[in-house]
Amino acid sequence: MLQAFRSLVSSELSIVEILPQTDRVVLVARPKSAVSLCPYCGCQTGRVHSHYVRRLADLPWQGRVVEIRLHARRFRCANLQCPRRIFTERLPATVRPKARRTTRLGESQLAIGFAVGGEPGWRLARKLAMPVSGDTLLRMIHSAPLPDFVAPTVVGIDDWAWRR
Template identity: 80%
Template sequence: MLHAFRSLVSPELSIVQILPQADKVVLVARPKATESCCPSCGCRTGRVHSHYMRRVADLPWQGQVVEIRLHARRFRCADPQCRQRIFTERLPETVQPKARRTARLGESQLVIGFAVGGESGSRLSRKLAMPVSGDTLLRMIRTARFEPPDAPRVVGIDDWAWRKGQRYGTIICDLCRTEMPTRSRHG
């Protein structure tokens, strides 16, 4: 039965148990890997120091909020010269260190934040079973990484008046990148 639910989570995890609750679905999961790499020196080790439970929000499932309870492990570094003796295993495809949401949930919420904004994005996210505060959406937008655009080669400037003598507007365009709408001969 659990094989049908494997596509719900990252390939780095295996689902141990599904706990449906009144307000959310809880997936209990474990990492599939038996070893992990030290983030400082890169040495692989399988020496487990301890375990702890990590709660991570994930994409909704059939309109229900999803929480992943992840049995995370701390490992001992195998290199005696490494300054970091104990480290927590990394799951880069699933969740970033210290994050409370999966990478794919964060991407979805970031898209909502860019499209709608803070408070309205928060209301939309809540309706889509991906609750997040408006302040968090704005913080995600501010910290988002993107490629800066190339410097424009040909610049076009246009001024206009919405209301003569009262409200004016100016638009600056990169004429090399701007696509002009095409008109149909039949329309």
């Protein structure tokens, strides 16, 4: 059964268990890869140092909040010269380092923030089962990259005068 649910999460993860609860759905997941790249020196290693559980808010499912309970790992860098001896594995298609929400959830919440703003945004996000505080929404909006600037193709007479 779980095979069919694999595509619900990023290709970096496997779902090992689905735990429907009254207020949320918990997806227990683990990274697929046996190895990881050191973020400092880029060296590949398969030497697992330790495990820990990382809880990530994810996109809602059937109107319910979704939490990914990720069995995350710390690795030892295989490069003896590397100053970063132990590192947490990176999952760039899933989540940014230290973030508590998946990248795709953050993108949806940011879209809500851009559409309606911080204060109405948290109400709408709660209604859509992707709760986030208004302050966090505002922070996300302010730190979002600006859209690409499109240079005007028509130069008006005022612009022309200004440039002289």
